[in-house]
Amino acid sequence: MAAAVIEPPSQRKRPAPVPLEVGAPEFAALYQAHSRAIFYLCLRMLNDPTKAEDATHDVFVKAWRHLDQFQGKSSWRTWLYRIAINHCRNLQQGWAERHVFPTADEFVLQDTVPDPASPFRVLEIKELGERIRRTLDNLPPEYRLLLLLVADQELSYEQVGALTEQTADAVRGKLHRARKAFAIEFEKTA
Amino acid sequence: MNPDSPKLQRLQSELETEQQQETTQETAQTATAREFATPEEMLRHDAAQTVVPPEIQTRLADSVQQEPAPNRSPSWWQKLFG
Numbered sequence: 265m266a267a268a269v270i271e272p273p274s275q276r277k278r279p280a281p282v283p284l285e286v287g288a289p290e291f292a293a294l295y296q297a298h299s300r301a302i303f304y305l306c307l308r309m310l311n312d313p314t315k316a317e318d319a320t321h322d323v324f325v326k327a328w329r330h331l332d333q334f335q336g337k338s339s340w341r342t343w344l345y346r347i348a349i350n351h352c353r354n355l356q357q358g359w360a361e362r363h364v365f366p367t368a369d370e371f372v373l374q375d376t377v378p379d380p381a382s383p384f385r386v387l388e389i390k391e392l393g394e395r396i397r398r399t400l401d402n403l404p405p406e407y408r409l410l411l412l413l414v415a416d417q418e419l420s421y422e423q424v425g426a427l428t429e430q431t432a433d434a435v436r437g438k439l440h441r442a443r444k445a446f447a448i449e450f451e452k453t454a
Numbered sequence: 455m456n457p458d459s460p461k462l463q464r465l466q467s468e469l470e471t472e473q474q475q476e477t478t479q480e481t482a483q484t485a486t487a488r489e490f491a492t493p494e495e496m497l498r499h500d501a502a503q504t505v506v507p508p509e510i511q512t513r514l515a516d517s518v519q520q521e522p523a524p525n526r527s528p529s530w531w532q533k534l535f536g
Contacts, residue, residue, distance in 0.1 A: 386496075
């Protein structure tokens with residue numbers, strides 16, 4: 265009589281992954297609609313493509329687990345952003361404890377502030393991503409997040425305010441200072 | 455100088471080539487230069503140029519497959535498409 269062979273768990277073959285469009289088509293549509301926005305936010309918050317890739321995956325896994333908790337009171341985009349912001353902040357926490365960032369209040373706007381109304385002229389568009397990375401890296405985290413969220417045209421100031429726990433008026437006020445800070449730091453990367 | 459002389463023709467040819475090169479360089483510079491009115495506009499452009507690694511979707515499909523099916527409220531996907 266042949267003895268039954270039981271493979272240890274580590275040697276068991278996992279089933280081939282079913283493409284998301286087949287296994288969970290509605291969720292795949294959600295991913296298609298919002299993955300770029302979430303990946304970009306993670307990329308610019310974490311400043312690391314590999315970490316951003318992991319974070320985007322984790323954000324959508326969390327979303328999958330908590331789909332039933334989505335109440336429809338906010339948009340899907342806002343709901344996913346909230347998960348992403350919390351996730352990135354948790355990842356940053358250990359790192360932030362070892363580094364000192366200027367807060368928005370401490371960030372000194374120099375006397376020679378570039379006019380925020382003047383356009384940003386970029387000669388080498390291929391270097392733009394790197395210049396943006398360096399610029400955002402030197403901004404207070406509050407300004408960085410504010411600019412990234414306001415840049416998303418799907419979000420209103422009210423929604424940005426809800427995500428950053430302040431009023432829409434406060435968003436407008438801080439946005440002006442965030443633009444100035446960005447202009448100063450962007451000039452330094454030229 | 456005789457306008458048909460080989461020396462003058464060569465000089466004219468060199469000048470034309472030089473002018474063409476300058477025009478080409480200016481065009482290339484115009485093609486890569488861009489103005490953004492605000493930081494947000496620049497960030498939008500940057501986001502649009504950013505490619506989401508396709509591996510994320512593959513990993514996500516695998517992860518979702520390992521997860522228990524979510525406790526679907528009857529209408530979560532209706533909220534998505536509704």
